[in-house]
Amino acid sequence: MKTLQIKTAQNVNIKFTMASVGQRLLAFGADNVIKFAYLYIVYRVFNFAALEKMFNGDNWTVQAISVLVLIPVTFYSLYTEILLDGQTIGKKLLKIKVINEDGFKPSISDYIMRWFLRIVDFNLFILLAIYIFSVGMPNEDLIVVLLFIFGKMVGLLLILFTKKNQRFGDMIANTVVIYLKDEAKFSDTILVNLENEYVPTYPNVIKLSDNDVRIIKETFKNAKKFNDFKTQIKLRSKIQEVTGIVSLHKSDTEFINTVLKDYNYYTQKM
Template sequence: MKTLQIKTAQNVAIKFTLANVFQRLLAFIVDNIVKVAYIYFGIEILGFDMFRAAFDGDSWTLRAMDVLFFLPVTFYSLYTEILLDGQTLGKKLLHIKVINIDGFKPTITDYIMRWFLRIVDFNLFTLLFVYVASLGLNDAYVLIMLIFMFGKLVGFFLILFTNNNQRFGDIIANTIVIFLKDEVRFSHTILMDIKDSYKPTYPNVIKLSDNDARIIKETFKTAAKFNDYKTLIKLRSKIIEVADIKSIHKSDKEFIDTVLKDYNFYTQSM
């Protein structure tokens, strides 16, 4: 498996295992099974077609109903990755997740960008496919299917042949997909000793991800060991920016130590 070593702005080297194309393909298939199951359940079980039949002749209402029905499918990967911290249901099953190229949690803008650019990665020729299909060219059936399949394979080949296993959406959004092979060891790297009577100071630390906490802890330990005050200042600024925290501590060390303890307090009690 490919690995990627990231050197953070705080000069700490962190190694990630990149998800390979087959892991991502399997996650993609699982996610599409979920989408198909939703459509099947809506039409066959809940009788969505029955509701449409009730408004037969009212084209605007029918279109609005179609749009509303397919919204969960259309935005599936976007809202699941935002809500599940960089994972869809398929990614969760395959133990892979999306992170920023710098190792931190992607912003909502990053998620939107990589979702929107699926039109290039998986649907590059969809419009052409729809156009050719609409011409009713029965003799061009094979051509139509080839156009459709090739459009779906663009993302596959980009992941296969790019250095960091990135599709076009990943490249533009500066994201990568990693394999969480060391989940147990990973969780131990973010643990801090806190007493039962501990009272947290910064509730906004829940905006950080486990990976953010790991990077913060490793960077903090290195910087504190060598009294690297420049790095501590940079790390403090990054935490304030990412978690939207207003610091009440004057000392960088006290602030970062408190943030890590607070993160442990909130995540262990959830």
């Protein structure tokens, strides 16, 4: 498997194992099984012919209901990745995850961009087919079939042949998909000793992920070793930006130490 080494703004090198094409395809397949299962159940429950009769042949109302039914499928990858911290259900089963190229959790705008550009990665043929039909070309049907095959493979080909296994949406959103094979070790690297009577200060630390805290801990350790106060300031600012925490401590060192302890308290003790 490919590996990706990320150098953070604080000059700390973090190595990740990239998710393979096979893992991403299996996750994609699992997600589609969930989508089709949802559609099957919904269309078994809703009798659209009966609905049309109920609304006296009002096709617009029936179509509106159909669109509403499709919303959970259309936005599936967007809301699951936001709610599950970079994972759809399929990604969770395959132990792969979306992160940004700096190693931190992507922003909501990153997830939106990544989702929106699926139209290029998997449905480019739709845009090209519309153009072909609008201008009129010989052998239109054959061309559209070929475009369908090509359009569905754009994302796959980009994942195969780009350095960071990125589809177009990943490139624009500055995201990568990693394999969490070291998930157990991951937790070990973020452990901090806590006193039995420890009382946390910042509940918002739960907005951080294990990956965020790993980077924070390694960066903080390096900054303390070399008395790099500028890096500690940057680190404190980044933590506050991601979590919305307002520091109650006079020094950055005390603040970051408390954040690490609080994260361990909420994730390990409770």
